[in-house]
Amino acid sequence: MKYQNKFEEDFIWISAWILGNKLVKDKICDEEIEQKIFDGYGSLKNNKITEAFGSWLKSVHGNNF
Numbered sequence: 001m002k003y004q005n006k007f008e009e010d011f012i013w014i015s016a017w018i019l020g021n022k023l024v025k026d027k028i029c030d031e032e033i034e035q036k037i038f039d040g041y042g043s044l045k046n047n048k049i050t051e052a053f054g055s056w057l058k059s060v061h062g063n064n065f
Contacts, residue, residue: 017029017031028058028059032059033059034059036055036056036058036059037055037056037059039055040052040053040054040055040056040059043055
């Protein structure tokens with residue numbers, strides 16, 4: 001499939017991500033895991049060590065942690 005612009009291609013993935021979150025509430029998707037890991041590095045950079053480890057634990061255990 002040929003997309004006219006980058007936004008059309010991104011729309012499909014964002015829609016799938018949102019739908020997946022609504023259908024499966026207990027699981028965390030790859031994009032969310034990646035974001036939590038990067039959030040942890042950002043917190044660590046700002047010397048917020050407890051917050052960094054919290055983000056990393058959520059990336060492993062999901063939002064149930």
